[in-house]
Every structure is written in structure tokens, then in C-alpha cells.
Amino acid sequence: MNIVVTLKQTFDTEAKIALKDGKIDDAGVKQIINPYDEFAIEEALKITEADGGEVILVSVGGSETVIRTGLAMGADRAVIVSDPELADVDEWAGAEALAKAIGTLEYDFIIGGRIAVDDGSAQVGIRLAEALGIPSVSSILKLEIADGKATAVREIDGGTETIEVPLPSVLTAQKGLNEPRLPSMKGIMAAKRKEIKTLTLADLGTSAAELAAKAKITDYSLPTPRTAGKVIPGEPAEAAAELARLLREEAKVI
Amino acid sequence: MDFQLTEEHDMIRDTVRDFAENRCGPGAEERDENEEFPVDLWHEAAELGLSGITFPEDFGGAGMDYISYAICVEELSRVDPSMGVTISAHSSLGSNPINLFGTDEQKEKYLTPLATGEKLGAFGLTESMAGTDASGTRTTAVLDGDEYVINGSKLFITNGYYADTYVITAQMDKEKGNKGISMFIIEKDTPGFTFGKKEKKMGIRSSATYELIFENCRIPKENMLGEQGKGFKQALTTLDYGRIGIASQALGIAQGSYELALKYSKERTQFGKTLSEFQITQFKLADMEIKIDAARLLVYKAAWIADAHHTEGSGVTAADVSKSAAIAKTFASETANEVARQGVQILGGYGYTRDYAAERFMRDAKITEIYEGTSEAQRMVIASHILRD
Numbered sequence: 001m002n003i004v005v006t007l008k009q010t011f012d013t014e015a016k017i018a019l020k021d022g023k024i025d026d027a028g029v030k031q032i033i034n035p036y037d038e039f040a041i042e043e044a045l046k047i048t049e050a051d052g053g054e055v056i057l058v059s060v061g062g063s064e065t066v067i068r069t070g071l072a073m074g075a076d077r078a079v080i081v082s083d084p085e086l087a088d089v090d091e092w093a094g095a096e097a098l099a100k101a102i103g104t105l106e107y108d109f110i111i112g113g114r115i116a117v118d119d120g121s122a123q124v125g126i127r128l129a130e131a132l133g134i135p136s137v138s139s140i141l142k143l144e145i146a147d148g149k150a151t152a153v154r155e156i157d158g159g160t161e162t163i164e165v166p167l168p169s170v171l172t173a174q175k176g177l178n179e180p181r182l183p184s185m186k187g188i189m190a191a192k193r194k195e196i197k198t199l200t201l202a203d204l205g206t207s208a209a210e211l212a213a214k215a216k217i218t219d220y221s222l223p224t225p226r227t228a229g230k231v232i233p234g235e236p237a238e239a240a241a242e243l244a245r246l247l248r249e250e251a252k253v254i
Numbered sequence: 255m256d257f258q259l260t261e262e263h264d265m266i267r268d269t270v271r272d273f274a275e276n277r278c279g280p281g282a283e284e285r286d287e288n289e290e291f292p293v294d295l296w297h298e299a300a301e302l303g304l305s306g307i308t309f310p311e312d313f314g315g316a317g318m319d320y321i322s323y324a325i326c327v328e329e330l331s332r333v334d335p336s337m338g339v340t341i342s343a344h345s346s347l348g349s350n351p352i353n354l355f356g357t358d359e360q361k362e363k364y365l366t367p368l369a370t371g372e373k374l375g376a377f378g379l380t381e382s383m384a385g386t387d388a389s390g391t392r393t394t395a396v397l398d399g400d401e402y403v404i405n406g407s408k409l410f411i412t413n414g415y416y417a418d419t420y421v422i423t424a425q426m427d428k429e430k431g432n433k434g435i436s437m438f439i440i441e442k443d444t445p446g447f448t449f450g451k452k453e454k455k456m457g458i459r460s461s462a463t464y465e466l467i468f469e470n471c472r473i474p475k476e477n478m479l480g481e482q483g484k485g486f487k488q489a490l491t492t493l494d495y496g497r498i499g500i501a502s503q504a505l506g507i508a509q510g511s512y513e514l515a516l517k518y519s520k521e522r523t524q525f526g527k528t529l530s531e532f533q534i535t536q537f538k539l540a541d542m543e544i545k546i547d548a549a550r551l552l553v554y555k556a557a558w559i560a561d562a563h564h565t566e567g568s569g570v571t572a573a574d575v576s577k578s579a580a581i582a583k584t585f586a587s588e589t590a591n592e593v594a595r596q597g598v599q600i601l602g603g604y605g606y607t608r609d610y611a612a613e614r615f616m617r618d619a620k621i622t623e624i625y626e627g628t629s630e631a632q633r634m635v636i637a638s639h640i641l642r643d
Contacts, residue, residue, distance in 0.1 A: 065261050072265055182269045185303030185316035188262050 001053035001145065003044040004102055006112035006128065007070060007078075008034040009062035013117060019220055031066050036113025038073075038180035039173035043143055044111055045074045046178065051145075056105055060089060060097045064196050072183030072191035079105070083201045085208035090215040095127030097211060100204040102132065107168060109150060114139045114172040122172075129170035137163050139174040259321070266322050270329035273302060278334040285336065285460035286614055289452075291416055292460060296340060300371020304330075304341050309353055313361050314369035320495075320557035324502040328553070331506025332513075335618040336460040338506055342499030343412035343461075344368070347626075348375020351421045351437060351492045355480030364419055364439055376417035378408030378466050379489050386631045388423070388486055389432050393468065395424035400475045402438060404468040407450065412625070414464030415449045418442050421492075422466070423485045435485035439477045446471030457617030491572065496626045497579040498560060501553045504583070504590035504622040508549060511590075511597035511615040512542045518601050518610075529600065538600060542593045549586040556582035577639040584632040587622035594619040 011017070012030040019025060033041075044055045057070045057078040067078045081097050089097070102110065110129075115122035122138075129136030141160060142153035151164045155174050183191070201207055232239045232246075247254045259267075277298060285292055299305065307323045309315025316322075323345065331338030349368040352360055367373040384390035393406025404424055411420075420440045427434035440447055450465030480488045516539060519529040529535045556578040562570040594616040598605035605612040623629045 065264075068261065069265060069268075182272055182302060183265060184269075184301070185266070185307055185318060185322075186311075187303075188265050188269070189311075189316050189318060191265075192262065 001047060001051050001109075002056065002105075002107045003048060003053065004056050004058055004105060004107045004110045005037065005040045005044050005070070005075065006098055006102075006110065006125065007037045007041075007057050007059040007062060007067060008113070008116045008118075008124075009059065009066045010034045010116055010118040017222065019222060022220060024220060031063065033066055033069055034113050034116045034118070036115055036117070036173055036175065037070075038113075039175065039177045040111040040113055040171075041070050041073055041075060042178045042180040043173060045181070047143075047145060049074075053108070056107065058098060058101050058105075060094050060101070061086070064198075067196060068191050068194075069183060071194045071196070072187040073181055074187055075194075077195040077197070079197045079199060081201070081204065082198050083208070085201060086211065087208075088213045088216075089211075090213035091121050091123040091127055092214050093211045095124050095131050097201075097204065097206075098124070098128050099131035100206055101199055102128075104199075104204075109145070109167045110170045111143075112170070112172055114174045125170050125172035132168075132170070134169050135165040136170040136172070137165055138172045140171050141174055141176050143171065143177070259325075262318070263321060263325055266318075267325050267329055269302065270304065270326050271332075273299070273304075274330050274333040274337070278330065278337045282334040282336075282460070283608065283611070283614065285334075287459075287608070289454070289459045291340075291462040292337070293416065295337060296374060296416075297371070299330075299337070299341060303371075305344060305371030306349070306369025307345065309345075309349065309365060309369040313353070314366040320498060320560040321554055324498060324505075324553055324557040327499050327502035328506040328509065331503040332510040333506075334460075335503055335507050335510075335615070336458045338503040339412060339458055339461045339500075339621075342496070342503055343377065344375045344417070346496035346499040347377030347492060348413065348417060348419060348421060350495055351377070351479060351488060352439065354491065354495075355437065355484075355488050359476070360439065360479065368419055373418035374413055374416055375419050375421070376411050376413040377492070378411050378420055378422035379493075380409050380411075381407065382409055386628060388435070388489065391423060391425045391435055391486075393422065393424040395426050395436060395438060397426075397475070398472075401472040402475060402478065404438065404440065404446070404471040404473065406468055408466040410453060410625075411464055411466050412461055414462055414466060415452070416462050420447075420466065421479060423489055426482065430483065432486040433483050435489075436482050437479040437485040437488050438473060439479050440468075440471065440473055444471055444473060456620060457614070458621055459617075490576075493626050494572070494576040494579050495560060497583040497632075498553070498556050500622055500626045501549075501556060501579065501582040501586040504586035504619065505546070505549050505553050507590040507615050507619045507622065508542070508546045508586070508593040511594040511612060511619075512539075512546055514610065514612055514615070515539070515542070515597040515600040518604075535600060538596050542596060545589040545593060549582075549589040552578075552582040552585050573639060573642075577636060580627070580632040580635040580639075583622075583627070584629050584636070587619070587629060590619040590622050591616075 009031050012032050015029045055075040057075045060081045081101050112125045126136050137152045139155045140152040144151045153160050153162050232242050303316050306315035307318045311317040327338050327342050352365045368375045395402045423435050446469050448467045450467050453463040519535050522529045559578045560575050562568040563575050598612045598616050601612045
């Protein structure tokens with residue numbers, strides 16, 4: 001069974017976000033594999049370790065350094081779509097580029113993260129399935145592959161539902177699907193020898209004009225910084241009365 | 255000249271840091287309190303490959319360089335210095351002598367399971383009358399037919415009791431002094447090999463430290479490691495490499511103490527200001543950072559020299575390894591003690607309680623100035639290299 005895992009490079013979850021010239025400043029920021037994509041890698045590795053086959057990582061953008069972490073976890077090889085012409089990638093363009101890159105591969109199904117922790121759009125996996133004309137199941141918590149079918153338990157409001165889809169299809173991983181492994185020392189050494197293929201837009205038979213973003217980000221703003229908390233001194237009864245007064249008159253919440 | 259670590263080094267740091275913070279961190283305080291050796295964590299570390307970082311892939315290792323090893327021990331010790339020394343003693347002391355001096359058969363039989371982490375290793379050199387002066391070795395080995403008969407005891411053995419494979423030194427010809435000492439591999443559960451008391455220590459309390467006792471313990475003749483009469487010299491070489499591990503442990507302790515003090519200083523307010531806004535704290539933090547940075551450069555340089563020594567045509571000698579490792583260990587261990595002491599000071603009363611790791615780091619730091627050669631012994635080593643020419 002060959003499994004394609006879609007990866008996105010994102011800021012480290014502990015990175016401090018700063019704006020520069022109206023854009024997010026990535027200077028000095030540590031980049032990682034989107035944590036939800038790690039669930040996807042883990043699930044793919046578990047399946048191929050049991051049944052054989054290859055795990056192929058596919059990413060639009062992303063550095064070799066970050067993608068190699070996925071290879072160190074145990075994936076077999078990687079494909080990166082990288083082109084200086086591809087500057088602004090929205091969800092549509094990202095999915096189209098992924099679809100073209102994945103189109104060159106032989107695979108049984110595709111799995112990726114439910115959402116990227118940077119822009120949080122949760123669209124690309126589903127758009128990818130649309131672009132390829134195959135079914136998709138999002139936010140999966142459990143997966144079984146048998147007889148050319150995927151049986152996935154997915155998260156819905158207040159519960160779960162179980163969906164069966166034919167393969168190939170696109171699945172997106174929700175937190176809880178598994179516990180991603182750390183790259184082992186041997187994995188890190190082995191990753192050095194694994195193939196990372198870089199494809200340009202021309203290699204995919206497309207161009208920057210064809211993949212021009214349909215959505216345009218007009219402005220970024222940072223959340224208002226949290227102000228320091230206030231300690232109300234005094235006897236419990238007095239302090240409680242003062243708290244109620246402040247909630248009513250200053251915070252205007254009661 | 256390039257101070258940039260490689261992509262692999264960064265990946266190793268990320269992996270070990272994640273493991274240290276998420277697996278070793280929770281429970282470190284409790285294990286310290288209960289003086290409990292974490293068998294399960296050792297197995298998890300082995301699963302990650304931390305048991306055989308520098309050993310050849312042919313013998314179950316990862317085939318990585320000493321800088322990788324230094325980063326690993328540093329990152330473990332930044333969170334849990336006991337775990338740092340468990341890996342360091344297993345790798346540098348228990349396993350490396352077999353890697354350096356063993357025959358292919360010995361490597362196949364003993365190094366492979368140590369490198370894969372199937373087995374835990376330990377090393378026995380110190381005795382009650384043989385500390386810095388190893389010539390006081392009283393443990394004896396006598397050939398009897400196809401077996402050596404070992405008698406004596408070894409003191410303060412890290413990973414003792416829990417380890418499966420022990421490399422020890424024993425005297426075969428007292429007349430010859432140090433040149434009568436040889437090295438042997440002894441497996442746990444060999445009849446005549448038992449354990450004495452478990453040491454109650456000031457720090458690294460969840461690292462196991464035991465006495466090894468040999469009473470007519472018979473081991474096969476082929477378990478002599480290296481050359482007969484070269485055991486003392488082999489032990490010194492083993493310690494040269496081992497000191498890179500302890501220097502890395504000290505570096506990690508310093509880093510952990512510093513980060514805790516830095517975080518606390520930005521949160522704790524007195525006189526309406528955070529501690530970090532007082533110049534006295536700022537200068538303390540700056541001094542910590544200066545020393546840690548210098549220690550890290552020395553530790554990584556020693557690791558780099560160890561790697562270069564194994565690279566053909568580098569011209570880097572065994573003496574270079576010995577000298578640079580001694581320098582790194584001396585400076586890093588003294589840095590760990592100074593930084594941990596200042597760390598407690600910045601946390602004040604809280605730092606003195608066991609609610610914060612600051613006091614644990616301070617207790618754990620002390621041993622790095624003592625084991626695998628005291629700071630005084632390191633200065634003897636360094637001076638002997640300086641005065642050789």
C-alpha cells in the first residue's frame with residue numbers, strides 16, 4: 001500500500017508572531033512540520049509497517065530541512081513543489097499544486113493534517129480531493145484500511161460518525177488519531193540517504209499565472225495584548241463586593 | 255572555521271529535547287525524592303537510539319559523531335541530569351571500552367546489545383583504596399584453566415545493579431603496578447558476582463550507584479578486554495572520551511538552571527519591578543550566559559576533536575582528545591556549579607525549596623566536579639600535557 005502524506009511547514013507552535021511591513025515576519029522563527037500533519041505521517045507509517053508499501057511526503061513550499069524530519073520519522077521519500085515564482089499561495093492554489101504533484105505518483109490513498117496551525121483554514125485536504133475528483137473524509141480519529149476501502153471514524157459536533165469510502169480518497173487527521181513518534185537516531189541517519197525530489201511549476205506543466213491566488217490577504221493584525229491581572233485586597237466579603245462592582249462598572253459584563 | 259551545527263544535529267536536539275521535556279521531566283522530582291532508577295525511561299531512550307549514538311551501525315549503533323552524543327547528554331541533563339548520566343555512563347564507560355578495545359567477536363556479543371539498548375552497561379574502575387590513584391587497585395584476576403577468577407570489589411558504580419554488562423579492571427601482577435592491570439567483561443548473574451550497598455547521594459539521586467562484589471567469580475578466558483597489562487592505560491583512554499559525556503551533562507545542568515532562573519526573574523516582582531529589571535539580576539544572568547556559552551564551545555570542541563581523531567589524516571592525536579576533554583569537563587563542571595548556585599540565589603527562598611528544580615540542579619551539579627576524575631585530577635591531566643614538551 002502506497003500512501004501519500006501532504007505536509008505543510010509552519011512556525012513552531014511556541015514562536016512569537018511579529019508583523020513587519022504589514023506582513024508576518026519569519027526572521028529567526030523556527031519552522032516545523034505542521035503538528036496535525038505529524039498525525040498523518042504516524043498513521044501512514046503504522047499502516048505501511050504492518051502491510052508494507054511506501055510513504056511519500058508531498059509538500060508545496062517548505063524547506064528540505066523541515067521535510068527531512070518526516071523522513072527521519074520513517075517516511076520513504078519526499079516531493080517538494082518549490083518555485084520562486086510561486087509567491088502567494090492561497091488554499092486553492094496550494095491544493096491545485098499538490099494535486100498536480102500527486103498526479104505524478106502511484107498511491108492508494110492520501111492523508112494530511114486536518115488544519116495547519118498557522119493560517120488555520122482547514123481547507124486544503126478537502127480541496128485536494130475535489131481537484132483529484134476523489135472522496136474525502138475530514139477530521140478522522142480512527143482509520144481502518146481493508147479491501148480497497150477506508151473506514152474512518154470522524155469527529156462531529158457532540159460525537160463521532162463512521163464513514164466508509166472507496167480508495168483512493170483523501171483523509172485528514174484530527175488530534176487523537178495517534179501519538180506521533182519522535183525521529184530515532186537511526187531514523188535521522190537514514191533520512192540523510194533518502195530522496196527529496198524538488199519540482200518546479202514547469203515540471204508540473206503549470207505556471208505561476210495559472211496558479212495565481214484567488215484570495216488576497218489585505219491586512220494582518222495581532223490580537224490586543226493581554227493586560228496584567230488585578231489583585232483585589234481586603235477581607236473576602238469586601239473584596240467580593242469590589243469584584244462585583246468592577247465587573248459591573250468597569251468590565252461591564254454583569 | 256564554522257560554528258554552524260548540521261541539520262542532523264538540530265534534529266537530534268529537537269528529538270532529545272522533546273523526549274527530555276515530555277518523558278523525563280514529569281516525575282524527575284519524584285524520582286529524585288524516592289531515589290528511583292527509571293527502568294522504563296531507559297527502555298524508551300534506547301528505543302529512540304540514545305543507547306548507541308557513536309557506535310558503528312554494524313554493531314547496532316547509529317554511527318553518529320561525538321557532537322551528536324554531546325547534544326544528547328546535554329539535552330537530557332537540561333531536564334533530568336540523572337538520565338543524562340545514565341546514558342553517559344552506559345555509552346562512554348560501559349560500552350565504549352568494548353568498541354575501542356574489543357575483538358570483533360566481543361563486539362558482536364557484547365557491544366551490539368549495548369548499542370541497541372537491549373542491555374545496559376556499567377564500568378568499574380574505582381575501589382575503596384583506588385580513586386584518582388588507580389594504582390591502588392586491589393581487585394585481582396587469576397587465570398585458572400580456561401577461566402579468570404575475579405576477587406575484590408568496585409565502588410560507586412553508576413548503573414550498578416541495573417546494568418547487564420560490566421567492564422572492570424583487575425590486578426594480575428601486583429609487582430608490575432599499573433602495568434599489571436587488565437580489563438574484563440563480566441555479565442550480571444555470573445556466580446560470585448553480587449551487589450553491595452546502594453549509595454545514598456547528594457544529587458543525581460535517580461541514577462543508580464552500587465558497589466560490585468566479586469567472590470571467586472569465574473569468567474571465560476575470552477572475556478579479557480584488550481591486551482593483558484594494558485587495562486590501566488585503556489581505562490584512562492575510556493575516561494578521556496567519558497569526560498566529554500560528563501562535560502555535556504554539566505553543560506545541560508547549567509543550561510537548565512539558567513533557563514529556570516531567567517523565566518523566574520521575568521515573573522517575580524519585588525518593589526514593583528520584575529527581578530529581571532534590577533541590574534543586579536541582569537548582571538547575574540549575563541554572567542551565567544557568558545559562562546554557558548564558553549562551556550558549550552569547549553564541550554563541542556572536545557567532541558569535534560574526538561571525531562577528528564578518528565578521521566584519517568586529521569593529525570589530531572589521542573593526547574589532543576585527552577587534553578581537550580579534560581579542559582571541557584573542568585570548565586563545564588565548574589560552570590554548572592556556579593550557574594546552579596546563582597540559579598538558586600535568583601529564586602531566593604523558593605529556590606531553596608524542593609518545589610522548584612533549582613536546588614535539584616545545584617545538588618546534581620556537584621558530582622560533575624568529582625566523577626570521571628575530579629577537577630583536581632583534570633588539572634593534573636592538563637598540566638601533564640602542557641609540560642610534556
